Amino acid sequence: MALDECQSSAFKTAVCHSDIHQARNEWGIAVYPLMPGHEIVGKVTAVGANVSRHKVGDLVGVGCMVDSCRHCEACAADLEQYCLEGPTMTYATPDRVDGSNTMGGYSDSIVVSEHFVVRIPEKLDLASAAPILCAGITTYSPLKHYGVKAGDKVGILGMGGLGHMGIKFAKALGAEVTLFTRSAGKAEEARRQGADHVIVSTDPAQMQSVAGHFNFLLDTIPVPHDLNPYLDTLRFDGVHILVGLIEPVDPALHAGKLVMSRRVLAGSLIGGIAETQEVLDFCAEHGITCDIEMLDIRQINEAYERMIKGDVKYRFVIDMATLKA
Ligand SMILES: NC(=O)c1ccc[n+]([C@@H]2O[C@H](COP(=O)([O-])OP(=O)(O)OC[C@H]3O[C@@H](n4cnc5c(N)ncnc54)[C@H](OP(=O)(O)O)[C@@H]3O)[C@@H](O)[C@H]2O)c1
Ligand SMILES: [Zn+2]
Numbered sequence: 001m002a003l004d005e006c007q008s009s010a011f012k013t014a015v016c017h018s019d020i021h022q023a024r025n026e027w028g029i030a031v032y033p034l035m036p037g038h039e040i041v042g043k044v045t046a047v048g049a050n051v052s053r054h055k056v057g058d059l060v061g062v063g064c065m066v067d068s069c070r071h072c073e074a075c076a077a078d079l080e081q082y083c084l085e086g087p088t089m090t091y092a093t094p095d096r097v098d099g100s101n102t103m104g105g106y107s108d109s110i111v112v113s114e115h116f117v118v119r120i121p122e123k124l125d126l127a128s129a130a131p132i133l134c135a136g137i138t139t140y141s142p143l144k145h146y147g148v149k150a151g152d153k154v155g156i157l158g159m160g161g162l163g164h165m166g167i168k169f170a171k172a173l174g175a176e177v178t179l180f181t182r183s184a185g186k187a188e189e190a191r192r193q194g195a196d197h198v199i200v201s202t203d204p205a206q207m208q209s210v211a212g213h214f215n216f217l218l219d220t221i222p223v224p225h226d227l228n229p230y231l232d233t234l235r236f237d238g239v240h241i242l243v244g245l246i247e248p249v250d251p252a253l254h255a256g257k258l259v260m261s262r263r264v265l266a267g268s269l270i271g272g273i274a275e276t277q278e279v280l281d282f283c284a285e286h287g288i289t290c291d292i293e294m295l296d297i298r299q300i301n302e303a304y305e306r307m308i309k310g311d312v313k314y315r316f317v318i319d320m321a322t323l324k325a
């Protein structure tokens with residue numbers, strides 16, 4: 001362990017849809033052997049001599065990144081996720097020190113430089129806090145970046161791990177929140193999460209009823225989908241923020257839908273380390289947690305299938321201790 005590193009164990013790790021994309025090489029960038037998991041909480045078990053932020057026994061979290069260059073313009077602005085030399089992701093990227101493939105949190109311990117380790121506020125339940133490390137920060141960061149405020153009309157596309165956190169954050173920021181879902185059966189649940197309205201996206205009449213309505217759309221849908229009907233629901237100057245999609249858009253979007261109403265199509269990647277601490281503290285302050293289902297790691301393949309069907313409320317969390325029981 002290096003002087004600035006913390007070791008953490010007693011893990012609980014939540015399961016992100018990105019784990020499925022990577023385990024199945026759906027983005028074409030996977031490197032095997034691959035150990036997913038980037039929503040990690042645990043307890044510090046050892047620290048290097050130069051570590052000052054964390055001590056043995058602290059409850060801590062590790063999200064999607066474990067390193068970056070730490071000197072470029074993005075890193076200097078606390079935006080390590082946009083590091084100009086490329087951030088080192090928690091799994092499946094070359095370690096900056098020894099070049100080996102990083103291994104994620106479906107594991108029982110991890111060693112990470114203290115800068116990339118965040119504090120879990122005492123008020124938060126540990127397992128329910130784990131998904132904040134990715135699903136939470138990924139939805140919080142763009143809503144903050146675009147200045148979502150009281151009275152804004154925000155649409156959340158898809159209610160899974162990211163989407164249900166997006167509803168909670170948009171509501172906490174004072175917005176009027178609408179869930180767009182392909183699953184009509186989720187309407188009641190969505191209202192319980194804080195959504196004011198629900199639109200079933202497969203129903204053209206419901207989509208038409210909100211034409212030109214929204215200031216912001218936060219799009220968490222994990223597969224290529226037609227953006228055009230969603231762009232139609234934005235006001236002029238409205239912003240459609242992609243977080244779920246990194247593939248080519250298919251069918252092509254109609255540029256006129258942007259040009260004619262000065263609309264913006266944007267993207268956003270997780271959030272920086274300082275902002276990840278901020279969202280954890282925000283959740284503690286506002287009583288926001290993730291809705292979770294505990295999972296035995298031996299059921300991980302079934303869990304992936306259930307996630308693809310949308311059959312989880314709304315994040316699986318693996319307690320690594322069960323493996324040793
Ligand atoms: N940008 C980033 O930094 C970042 C960070 C984390 C994750 N991600 C990506 O964000 C995406 C969502 O992750 P997640 O963990 O929230 O996934 P998830 O829990 O599986 O939820 C995705 C939701 O999208 C909707 N959906 C799923 N398949 C669909 C389909 N074929 N057509 C239309 N809607 C569909 C479903 O909601 P309804 O049933 O309500 O329609 C589903 O609950 C993934 O692609 C993940 O890789 C990006
Ligand atoms: Zn993730």
Ligand SMILES: [Zn+2]
Nearest residue numbers: 069072075083
């Ligand atoms: Zn950098």
